[in-house]
Amino acid sequence: MYCGIAQAASVLLSDPCFQLHSIQHLLGRGEASAGADHKNFSLHSYTDYITAEEAQKVEKMLAFLTEESKQAAATTAPTSEDDLCPICYAHSISAIFKPCSHKSCKACINQHLMNNKDCFFCKATITGVEDYSKPAGS
Ligand SMILES: [Zn+2]
Ligand SMILES: [Zn+2]
Structure with a gap:
């Protein structure tokens, strides 16, 4: 289950047009007033990647994303959720x-770098990976 969500998430997150509103809109939950930033994002563009079954997983993923963005808006301090990959x-x-x-x-x-060297998020070429440990102090 995590696997499907992670795949869908990485496809979506790697799309430069992806925005949380867009997916909320697709799922009929968005506020229509979100404005002009829907661009051309459509789940139909992902039929190569996402089946109907996957689309359901996307709904679950939306719950994660919504929660994450609420948390991000609510606080800039690190939380245990923010430490999740x-x-x-x-x-x-x-x-x-x-x-x-x-x-x-x-x-x-490590798995990603076996196939390509682009950052998941910004597509920059990754030249190295260092250990990360969360900032001390909480
Ligand atoms: Zn991970
Ligand atoms: Zn990056």
């Missing part, structure tokens, strides 16, 4: 990429 939501963040400083768990980045 944003790719798999199953492990703690344990790696930081060079040069872009995005983060994931080591399992995700």
Whole structure:
């Protein structure tokens, strides 16, 4: 189950048009007033990646994303949720990429680097991966 969500999440998060509103809109939950930022994002663009079954998983993923963005809006202080890998939501963040400083768990980045070297988030070419441990002080 995590696996499907993680796949869908990485597809979505790697799309430059992806925005949380867009997916909320797709699922009929968005506030229509979100404005002009829907762009051309459509779940139909992902039929190669996402089946109907996957789309249900996307709904579950939306719950994660919504929760994450609420938390991000609510506080800038690190929380245990913020320490979760944003790719798999199953492990703690344990790696930081060079040069872009995005983060994931080591399992995700190590697996990803076997196939390509683009950052999950910004597509920068990853030139190195360093150990990441959460900032001390809580
Ligand atoms: Zn991970
Ligand atoms: Zn990056």
